[in-house]
Amino acid sequence: MTSDSADTDTYALKSAGLPAIEAPSLPYRPPHPKTYRPRIGMIGTGGISASHLDAYRNAGWEVAALWNRTRSKAEEKAAEYCPAARIEDDWQSLLTDRNISVIDITLHPEHRLPIIEAALKAGKHVLSQKPFVTDLDIGEDLVKLADDHGVKLAVNQNGRWSPHMSWMREAVQAGLIGEVLSTHISIHWDHGWTAGTPFDEIEDLLLYDFGVHWFDFLTSVTGDRAHSVFAASARAQGQPNKVPLLAQALVQLDGGQASLVFDGSTPHGARDTTYIAGTRGSLMSDGPDLSSQALTLTMAEGIARPELEGQWFNDGFSGAMGELLCAIEEDRDPMNSAQSNLRSLALTFAAVQSRRTGRAVKIGSVRKLMT
Numbered sequence: 201m202t203s204d205s206a207d208t209d210t211y212a213l214k215s216a217g218l219p220a221i222e223a224p225s226l227p228y229r230p231p232h233p234k235t236y237r238p239r240i241g242m243i244g245t246g247g248i249s250a251s252h253l254d255a256y257r258n259a260g261w262e263v264a265a266l267w268n269r270t271r272s273k274a275e276e277k278a279a280e281y282c283p284a285a286r287i288e289d290d291w292q293s294l295l296t297d298r299n300i301s302v303i304d305i306t307l308h309p310e311h312r313l314p315i316i317e318a319a320l321k322a323g324k325h326v327l328s329q330k331p332f333v334t335d336l337d338i339g340e341d342l343v344k345l346a347d348d349h350g351v352k353l354a355v356n357q358n359g360r361w362s363p364h365m366s367w368m369r370e371a372v373q374a375g376l377i378g379e380v381l382s383t384h385i386s387i388h389w390d391h392g393w394t395a396g397t398p399f400d401e402i403e404d405l406l407l408y409d410f411g412v413h414w415f416d417f418l419t420s421v422t423g424d425r426a427h428s429v430f431a432a433s434a435r436a437q438g439q440p441n442k443v444p445l446l447a448q449a450l451v452q453l454d455g456g457q458a459s460l461v462f463d464g465s466t467p468h469g470a471r472d473t474t475y476i477a478g479t480r481g482s483l484m485s486d487g488p489d490l491s492s493q494a495l496t497l498t499m500a501e502g503i504a505r506p507e508l509e510g511q512w513f514n515d516g517f518s519g520a521m522g523e524l525l526c527a528i529e530e531d532r533d534p535m536n537s538a539q540s541n542l543r544s545l546a547l548t549f550a551a552v553q554s555r556r557t558g559r560a561v562k563i564g565s566v567r568k569l570m571t
């Protein structure tokens with residue numbers, strides 16, 4: 201067939217019309233245990249703890265005690281979210297309380313590790329704030345410690361229960377689009393608010409502190425198929441921050457590919473788009489922000505447009521704790537287990553190392569995030 205006689209419909213990017221079909225029912229909402237209602241202790245009541253406590257209050261879970269280095273901050277949080285909770289003068293008191301079964305540790309990684317270790321040795325189930333660790337070997341040691349003491353160790357990767365990410369993940373795991381061929385995430389927003397804050401001291405703010413949510417989402421839908429990553433970052437013209445507000449990563453999968461684009465210096469027209477192509481169908485979520493998303497599932501049978509309920513804040517925090525509580529109740533590993541999170545961190549660390557070296561990096565070869 202010559203070029204001038206070719207039928208353009210056979211090769212052009214032209215889609216066929218498909219009928220609308222009913223969206224399948226998927227368990228994408230934050231999980232809740234059936235009867236298990238433990239008392240929860242929280243160590244660290246900084247800014248992010250408000251989202252934790254609000255989610256727990258709405259779910260009806262009891263926060264029995266709080267500790268913070270600055271006692272007044274713990275008192276303020278208790279007054280607003282859990283008035284019956286007592287305020288402790290030292291975090292060790294939460295670990296010696298036999299009536300507290302679950303510890304939520306919201307501190308930064310450098311302060312969190314000895315407390316996680318002590319909590320696991322005390323026989324407490326633990327929810328660790330993200331990023332879980334900055335050293336994969338230490339993370340593996342903590343996973344083993346939890347196993348040795350018969351307790352669960354989970355990570356607060358709350359983005360997993362943002363409505364659109366959760367629905368897409370459940371659709372992939374249900375086999376609705378077949379095997380994942382590619383995943384492409386493109387986010388455009390204004391992250392300039394971090395200028396002059398402690399976030400402005402994080403060299404790889406987008407790839408590490410922010411991007412870990414999306415690296416974690418990618419591993420939740422592709423498993424261990426990612427084998428290398430190439431990443432880069434750049435300063436945006438006129439940006440107020442000291443650190444780059446533009447970053448991107450290309451991830452090679454076994455039999456597939458993925459890309460992540462973070463445009464953190466977009467003053468107007470914010471957009472968040474996620475596309476997953478599979479051997480039997482595709483998923484796309486698009487919207488002006490992380491909580492307002494329109495989602496479509498396209499298969500040979502037709503196109504489904506599920507109506508999503510909820511928002512990332514604070515459903516994500518309810519989901520992270522709820523999954524841990526369900527795992528304890530059902531005596532299984534939580535989906536957000538520390539063990540599974542190490543795969544996400546390995547991808548994140550490799551992306552940061554790639555940005556620093558300008559070369560593709562094998563995932564798992566970077567064991568420690570050098571700050």
